[in-house]
Amino acid sequence: MFLMVKVDLVVRNAQVFTGGELFSGGIAVKNGTIVAICRNELLPDAETVIDAENNPVLPGVVDPHVHVRDPGHTERGNFETETRAAAHGGVTTFLEHPISCPPPYSPEILEARVKSAEPQCLVDYAFFGAAGADFPQEVGRVAEAGIVAFKTFLHEAPEGREEEFRGLTMANDGAILDGFKAVAKTGLICTVHAENNDIIQRLIQQFRKEGKVGFPYHALSRPPIAEIETVEKLLRFARETGVRISFAHISTPEAMELVKQAKYEGQEVYLETCPHYLFLSDEKLLEIGPFAKGNPPLRSKESMKKLWDYINDGTVDFIGSDHSPFLLSEKEKGLTDIFTAAAGSPCIELTLPLMLTAVRDGRLTLPRAVELLSENAARIFGLFPKKGVLRPGADADFVVVDMKTPFEVSNENLLTHAKAIGVQYNGTKLVGRPLHTAVRGRMVMKDGVVDPEAKGWGQRLYPQK
Amino acid sequence: MFLMVKVDLVVRNAQVFTGGELFSGGIAVKNGTIVAICRNELLPDAETVIDAENNPVLPGVVDPHVHVRDPGHTERGNFETETRAAAHGGVTTFLEHPISCPPPYSPEILEARVKSAEPQCLVDYAFFGAAGADFPQEVGRVAEAGIVAFKTFLHEAPEGREEEFRGLTMANDGAILDGFKAVAKTGLICTVHAENNDIIQRLIQQFRKEGKVGFPYHALSRPPIAEIETVEKLLRFARETGVRISFAHISTPEAMELVKQAKYEGQEVYLETCPHYLFLSDEKLLEIGPFAKGNPPLRSKESMKKLWDYINDGTVDFIGSDHSPFLLSEKEKGLTDIFTAAAGSPCIELTLPLMLTAVRDGRLTLPRAVELLSENAARIFGLFPKKGVLRPGADADFVVVDMKTPFEVSNENLLTHAKAIGVQYNGTKLVGRPLHTAVRGRMVMKDGVVDPEAKGWGQRLYPQK
Amino acid sequence: MFLMVKVDLVVRNAQVFTGGELFSGGIAVKNGTIVAICRNELLPDAETVIDAENNPVLPGVVDPHVHVRDPGHTERGNFETETRAAAHGGVTTFLEHPISCPPPYSPEILEARVKSAEPQCLVDYAFFGAAGADFPQEVGRVAEAGIVAFKTFLHEAPEGREEEFRGLTMANDGAILDGFKAVAKTGLICTVHAENNDIIQRLIQQFRKEGKVGFPYHALSRPPIAEIETVEKLLRFARETGVRISFAHISTPEAMELVKQAKYEGQEVYLETCPHYLFLSDEKLLEIGPFAKGNPPLRSKESMKKLWDYINDGTVDFIGSDHSPFLLSEKEKGLTDIFTAAAGSPCIELTLPLMLTAVRDGRLTLPRAVELLSENAARIFGLFPKKGVLRPGADADFVVVDMKTPFEVSNENLLTHAKAIGVQYNGTKLVGRPLHTAVRGRMVMKDGVVDPEAKGWGQRLYPQK
């Protein structure tokens, strides 16, 4: 009777990561959903057959922290170029943060972003909403418009970027409490960029006055205390208001310890860190200056190493890339004055190989890596069990990776529109290169080549309660 | 091409718990292993086909705490009778604790137990070794003989049970430190029955002297402090000696809080509780006396309720039944003097329905229940990923449960040899009755009827590092 | 041979508080110093003899928190009027906080304040210096000019009070870190008014917008979190910079708990509270509005009661009056708009009777009261062992109090220039009225009557290392 059955896609000869382990067999997909995980000999006939050549097949990466900024600064990259990069990096779902022009603080603005994304994206996506203190009446409305979470910044818009930060900032402690209360009512998570802007701006002003604008001053102007104090404060404000809080891109072990303690005491709090805080130290900043500039800055080697304890003990919930394309010119300005350089790097393509190389090196286990890269973000932002896991019934979002062949990173090989500036890891030898990427059963990358026809295949995702 | 494939067993029309969720489809099994989890229409032909009638299929229960006591007191039950009960309760793997005559403190004694179990067991099993201070030289030997962990008691053998406790006790604090050091060297977990025997014996003596031998005095003679203090001490001794420690049948929220804190501080420690501490309070002791007597005793309702916080926050690692068959006469003695009654109940058949009823009532989620009942014990005792999870590649150990039809518990319906005393839950209305149980692809129970032919099908398991 | 000895002053028939207890006897004073504490029959001849009539003689109160504001707003009171009030209240030393026009952020400005105080004061005094972020270069200079500590505020000057707050504020977190670093170098304590101004200003704006300007809105605009968060932040900043920190007028048990914990962990931190937080709740604010307005505001009865735990367990270091004279018109404005009223009350005369009434009521012991009122502030601000204690060799600063005769408080009986607004405790029945007050052996009040001739007797004090 089942002779009749033919499916859309089959991956065979794979090491499928399912149920917490690698399984030798394959996956069958129909209508975008995994319909079978089974031994090769049980795989049905299929329109398309991929031979995994005994490589691991992992859940596609769910990247919870991406800045495409389209519409707005499309000269830096747009949904098409950056989701090509995503597919290239094994990312099958990304969460777009709300820095755009203007930020999506209302359903109408959000709709405009969706309109822009829809025809362009190669992979699936969901949106963060902007939560600020300026338009409290919009918070509930935008929550209902289908965002996965809110994001907010704790300072006034940087000079000249007013449009980009409108409705996105809780610029002082009073505003934060009000903003948190508003978000708490929606039941959604509030993600924060946790740096103390007063401390930073004062130091920058002072360094500027003293002519200290060289590479090291970026890190010196954003000392650990600026992150630590803010995390401590926001944990308290979150308890006070009942908001579910998530910390973006935490860079210091001290802040992680505070989050660990809050979790222990029963607070609902989430913690993201980024690959650059795990693999790069402030020595890289001294070396390449603006190209290693991000906020928060890279930290000392000693501090960096301590983060791995929190990776392994469960304190860190997920890894975000904080993918941030910029023009080369926006970075080069920093060569003479580090403070003028754009902050951020277009790194979405390397998260997966970096973390898998760490797996190879025994710094974490593969199951833990999959939790950090896919499952946890999907769970926390309401996309699980369709996303973040390989199991029958889930979306067929996966990536086949090569754990054996080392490759040397070069920004020349990146697909992001901003590849010119993506030089942070140049020369590093990694394993874990994505070979094939599928989104809901469609191959968006095969044999390392992204399919341009996949443009528009990506779908917008809505969180489940 | 795959037309040729025919498997041994197929379960269809199921809600398969896999990848953290229920999936509508089925399971195919060959040579004892799951070879496919897939939509019904993709299931291969099979020798045996089970129609799950849209009921959930869960990983078989891994019960980490069972006392068959064979060889030794087979009048109370033997490996055959008690593993029939196991199969009846959806338990596909159990860990036999080392109370036997004599306890397995040496490879030779262990071998004798294995020999006894082999021809009898219907389900898979592994052994705890006995760790005591009397035969330190045997600790390393028995570890290498293939046990999953050690168990120890903290007091001299009870009068008249010297044989049963030989080599199983660390009878004072000096002995504990020595015993822990010996176990630490093996790398295996040391499981402890954590009650302060001095406190208890003194109270019993005193109550006896005062003629206080009625039902309530069982609980009063084993106050919470007897457990709390011992847990605090053993956590410290475990840190001092580097042993990996696991606490059996914890009954008080205060002890759980101590374990929670130790975990937070990075100590490797595991925590078991039992259904009776979650569902029965000391009111049951007042009602049925010896038949509700176990060690530790049932606690107050208020205390009982607090345990659920630790069920849900991750502090409790697994649920053990502490299944303990006794003769009716051994219990009835307690009707006139509670201190003379045997302690323990034959409850392996009800763990799963009790916990699934709690799922229905919203006290925990199904994924959390599966962790507590199957996955965590398998992981911690080295049986994962063959046991504890439904995924292609795992052993086909599963149980089909009926979540819809309520049933009333009666000890008459139990299969344990000690059914006469298994009256604790009589009259309780539960859901989650096991319909079919499979062990490595063989149906050991079908439609609620255990297959006597399955005797001897159970295999001994060895832990993986 | 000792027949020749005649001293300046003798108090006889006293219960002298010395060595932690009351002693029946008397005190002999020469040249301002206590030369003997002895039984009556051993007291030498003296120019002046005071009969204490068996009343307690306590160390004069050392009030660490006073605002005379002279020079500046002398229409509210000046050093003469307010130190009359001090003498009347048994206060023999007060520490003047740096709100003046301008604040003493430089030695020159400080000198001007000293010049104003010198001819006027009836009791001894020392000055706080102003520490702000505006004149970092002055911090070291003013420290050397003989201040006991620094005081700072964490916000910009209130509108229209720019002059009063110049050089006195660390208006944002960056400024605080810089300011703390500067103070840390001096080795002096930095005292802070710990309220989160952003939270408060936002709430006030909002209430104003909504026309909510009635009495309750003063407390509602300054919620506990505004104090708690600031204390938590400043404790961290103090650890970061190494500054010795002291918290003025703490009003919430949560903030006290944070300080308790910091002390436990070894941080050098001091904690002041004021009588109004111990004896008045927000019900008083509802009753008399502006006349009960102070910053921080009065709290709930429940919260108020909890403060007494920290009084008794050693967390609170000293009691300050926060004596703040204002014009009646400055308070009356608040009758129609609470936000426009001046914040603070002229309460220096009642601290001692209030606390002694609490002693009578068993809320604290007399030795603890003396620590809180006299000894601790003297020790912490470098005035001990001349001040804060009755012992041979110390300054003869004392107050004879009547613990037996109850009296009813009426603002009519106050000596402060601002008596018109000092109505908070009107109608309360107290004991502990000061009968006689001596400063360095001179009676500045006798039989409840302040000696106007004592004007100018007060001396400026310098802290000892």
Place this chain on the structure above:
Amino acid sequence: MFLMVKVDLVVRNAQVFTGGELFSGGIAVKNGTIVAICRNELLPDAETVIDAENNPVLPGVVDPHVHVRDPGHTERGNFETETRAAAHGGVTTFLEHPISCPPPYSPEILEARVKSAEPQCLVDYAFFGAAGADFPQEVGRVAEAGIVAFKTFLHEAPEGREEEFRGLTMANDGAILDGFKAVAKTGLICTVHAENNDIIQRLIQQFRKEGKVGFPYHALSRPPIAEIETVEKLLRFARETGVRISFAHISTPEAMELVKQAKYEGQEVYLETCPHYLFLSDEKLLEIGPFAKGNPPLRSKESMKKLWDYINDGTVDFIGSDHSPFLLSEKEKGLTDIFTAAAGSPCIELTLPLMLTAVRDGRLTLPRAVELLSENAARIFGLFPKKGVLRPGADADFVVVDMKTPFEVSNENLLTHAKAIGVQYNGTKLVGRPLHTAVRGRMVMKDGVVDPEAKGWGQRLYPQK
């Protein structure tokens, strides 16, 4: 009028420690009580005049931990010989612990001890009662007979010392809980010797079996965990039973940390350490073996240094000498088998110089030393304000010390009957030698010479509530 006054004793030209500071002047005493502290020129005429030659006069030491063992082993020393030593060491009050034959567990036995002490003692004294689990009915009776506190041991009597330990032990955890409950009812403090006897006895047995009976094995048989675990347990048992607990002779920083934390959390708990734990490390044990043997044993140098943090942060409440005279033969046995040597040293004469030398060396302040040596024990055991402080109204118990002239310790100069074994500090250079000691105004030592006529001058003290 005051010409007539003549007192019994005057100390002139002194630095009197009073009110937390040294005061240049003198003390006048009448009927055993201080009637004046005043400048020299105000001192009255007196029967006896002592010229302190500008040396400090401190409150006499209150030694809370002394073992005279009279009646019982008077061959080791008796109340006369050992209180001569006390006077020689500046000790004016001592608390006799209840190891005698039999221990004072009943009023009748206590009375016998009092009878023995009365005609012999040169200094004042109070008694600990014995609290054991054997005679619970006596606990309340002996409490009312005027003891200052209870003492208990946590193990069976050592072999051959049954008589000495009768009624003095709570030999297992059940007995401790019962014993604590009994003491809790009396409201008195329960002092414990906190070592885990099971751990120790097991190690001793094992070392013996292996022939390891050399000097180091004393410390190795009583490892830090034996103290730490016991302190943790007893803190919990004290909370459980509500008893006020005091830990004798704590020797490890870990145990002190546990007590510090319990205090922070509000538990009433007291902590004693002894000079040998502060000044001697286990190197001394290696050097002189049995003569440095005590229980608990000397610890590592590193551990010893950490104790000073707890001396200074307030965790340690008082210093006890644990003065323990033995026969030379009882020590010499240990030269060939350390386990056979008596444990303890006769060190009451050196506590004060040792601590004052530490004051000179800046390891603690003089006021802190006086708290630890005199004031705190007096307060905690109900003897304050008559004892422990120099103030008018207090007993004239004082010691004049020479802080300037260094002296070298030699056991030849000791007065204890057990001087032959008091060699621990031989060769050490100290300051702080007691010159004159007075008890209730009578000089019991003058110019370093104890007055044999003072025999019987000592009075028994009763605690005040």
